[in-house]
Amino acid sequence: xxxxxxxxxxxxxxxxxxxxxxxxxxxxxxxxxxxxxxxxxxxxxxxxxxxx
Amino acid sequence: xxxxxxxxxxxxxxxxxxxxxxxxxxxxxxxxxxxxxxxxxxxxxxxxxxxxxxxxxxxxxxxxxxxxxxxxxxxxxxxxxxxxxxxxxxxxxxxxxxxxxxxxxxxxxxxxxxxxxxxxxxxxxxxxxxxxxxxxxxxxxxxxxxxxxxxxxxxxxxxxxxxxxxxxxxxxxxxxxxxxxxxxxxxxxxxxxxxxxxxxxxxxxxxxxxxxxxxxxxxxxxxxxxxxxxxxxxxxxxxxxxxxxxxxxx
Numbered sequence: 001x002x003x004x005x006x007x008x009x010x011x012x013x014x015x016x017x018x019x020x021x022x023x024x025x026x027x028x029x030x031x032x033x034x035x036x037x038x039x040x041x042x043x044x045x046x047x048x049x050x051x052x
Numbered sequence: 053x054x055x056x057x058x059x060x061x062x063x064x065x066x067x068x069x070x071x072x073x074x075x076x077x078x079x080x081x082x083x084x085x086x087x088x089x090x091x092x093x094x095x096x097x098x099x100x101x102x103x104x105x106x107x108x109x110x111x112x113x114x115x116x117x118x119x120x121x122x123x124x125x126x127x128x129x130x131x132x133x134x135x136x137x138x139x140x141x142x143x144x145x146x147x148x149x150x151x152x153x154x155x156x157x158x159x160x161x162x163x164x165x166x167x168x169x170x171x172x173x174x175x176x177x178x179x180x181x182x183x184x185x186x187x188x189x190x191x192x193x194x195x196x197x198x199x200x201x202x203x204x205x206x207x208x209x210x211x212x213x214x215x216x217x218x219x220x221x222x223x224x225x226x227x228x229x230x231x232x233x234x235x236x237x238x239x240x241x242x243x244x245x246x247x248x249x250x251x252x253x254x255x256x257x258x259x260x261x262x263x264x265x266x267x268x269x270x271x272x273x274x275x276x277x278x279x280x281x282x283x284x285x286x287x288x289x290x291x292x293x294x295x296x297x298x299x300x301x302x
Contacts, residue, residue, distance in 0.1 A: 003099055005109040008174060012112050015170040016098070019116040019163045023273070026159045030277055034284040041287045044294050 066143035068286045075279040082276035089269030096262040113171045114255070115263060119270035121164035124192065127157030127274060128227035135217035145282065147213035148289065150220065151203050152281035156274060158196035165189060188230035195223035209289065
């Protein structure tokens with residue numbers, strides 16, 4: 001299934017690995033911060049409603 | 053719908069609640085469409101396209117390099133439009149959207165620079181050259197870093213939005229330069245545009261179609277990330293406002 005990349009196998013694979021890693025890190029960090037702030041905001045709004 | 057009604061419905065998205073409600077409904081479709089396009093385009097390009105007669109299998113890097121470079125420039129242009137809307141109409145969501153796009157554009161620029169260096173090494177015999185397009189891309193990356201740092205450095209969000217808006221305006225010169233540098237200066241190692249309105253200049257069809265799918269994937273991923281991250285910035289702003297209210301009440 002793996003295509004024959006010949007003498008450039010390292011070049012092509014490293015370009016794909018670096019790009020996919022960077023994209024995955026960007027998405028993961030965005031989702032992590034988004035979920036954390038969403039939780040923080042809900043907690044804070046609940047606390048303010050409770051405390052009047 | 054009449055023109056004034058269309059305009060008013062467009063500006064209604066400047067309301068953070070309306071923006072959040074609309075984007076929350078869109079997010080699942082955007083993430084799914086981005087994933088489908090990216091996986092389809094990359095698998096198609098990597099596994100099912102032939103080697104180039106001159107560049108061998110390194111041509112497969114085009115499916116990452118061209119879409120990321122395209123998005124690096126267009127992300128800055130989107131930030132420019134959002135910043136101008138902030139500067140002229142003072143809509144907070146547009147300033148936050150520009151802020152949200154900054155790190156996404158910076159990562160796209162890094163991917164373009166890294167894949168370009170990796171591709172350049174076997175083709176040009178060097179990882180880097182002070183070629184017009186490469187240099188303008190490096191400067192664009194530095195502008196991204198400056199833009200992100202400026203947002204973090206200034207405490208008052210409105211002042212930060214003003215100053216980053218001006219920086220965005222200045223940086224747009226380099227964003228455009230990085231797109232057209234090869235046309236301005238007929239020198240350097242980098243080839244001309246891979247995609248053009250002129251079909252003669254385009255890459256061969258066998259590479260062109262999977263490349264278009266990859267570009268669609270990168271565009272959709274960018275939109276999904278910017279919508280999601282803008283929502284996060286809106287919540288961060290709301291948290292700061294609630295904290296200020298708490299402090300004032302204490």
